[in-house]
Amino acid sequence: MxxxxxxxxxxxxxxxxxxxxxxxxxxxxxxxxxxxxxxxxxxxxxxxxxxxxxxxxxxxxxxxxxxxxxxxxxxxxxxxxxxxxxxxxxxxxxxxxxxxxxxxxxxxxxxxxxxNIVNVSGVLSEGDSKMFILEHGRLRYSVMVGPDAEYFRGLEKLASPPKLVSGDIVQVIGLWEGNNRITATRVFSA
CATH class of the missing domain: 2.40.50.320 (Copper binding periplasmic protein CusF)
Structure with a gap:
């Protein structure tokens, strides 16, 4: 404590x-x-x-x-x-x-x-704004974006999902599902 x-x-x-x-x-x-x-x-x-x-x-x-x-x-x-x-x-x-x-x-x-809340940042290696692989060093996370997820560019909230492509730096906050799977509730991109 x-x-x-x-x-x-x-x-x-x-x-x-x-x-x-x-x-x-x-x-x-x-x-x-x-x-x-x-x-x-x-x-x-x-x-x-x-x-x-x-x-x-x-x-x-x-x-x-x-x-x-x-x-x-x-x-x-x-x-x-x-x-x-x-x-x-x-x-x-x-x-x-x-x-x-x-x-x-x-x-x-x-x-x-x-x-089971997590905050993970890394490089998007494959996928799009709804489902992607996020790499942090040698770790790979399979990220599925939840239906009510919020998207941000920096700290500015976006009205719609941004176009995410391989190589983008992404941070997700969400629910740890086990086996390196995350359901994202917030997605931040640069």
Whole structure:
């Protein structure tokens, strides 16, 4: 677990090719931009991440990056899994989560939860604006663009999908489907 400040610093300084990108995700970006440092009852936000090892109702146990096991209550949390408003039953053992949470009466309670979200950038090697192969070094990702995906040139939102061709630099934010497959919800091109 780490503080809001530590979370933002880790994102800004992180160099991972597959990572959460709060400056590009609507709900996280809005919260940070609006200075929402406090959660319910004036509690300070904390951000946690890890692999789900069990879920019973609204209670999740997950293993963090350092191997620690943490309990998290997700009742009432806004859940993103490819889109906002997903029900908690869609969270399974083995899913990877990022959560914005607060401590209430000694219990960690999620306010926002992002499940299997990824941010990958690379070179488009084949395909078009709806389905393409994205290469990042030796890694290859098969990207299918979701039906409600948003397209951006830089940070400017586009009204229609741009023409993407082999060699274009592309960044996608979306849902990790496993086996190097991603369903993109946002596509950024240079």
């Amino acid at each position: 780490f503080s809001r400040r530590g979370f933002i610093q880790s994102i800004m300084l992180g160099a991972a090719s597959v990572a959460l990108s709060p400056q590009l995700l609507g709900s996280i970006a809005n919260a940070v931009a609006n200075g929402e440092a406090l959660g319910p009852n004036g509690a300070e936000d904390t951000f946690v991440e890890g692999m789900v090892i069990s879920r019973t109702g609204a209670d999740i146990q997950f293993r963090g990056p350092a191997g620690e096991v943490t309990a998290l209550n997700i009742a009432g949390a806004n859940i993103w899994r490819g889109k906002d408003g997903i029900q908690m039953d869609a969270i399974n053992k083995g899913d990877y989560l990022y959560a914005r949470a607060v401590f209430i009466n000694g219990q960690l309670v999620a306010t926002n939860l992002w499940v």
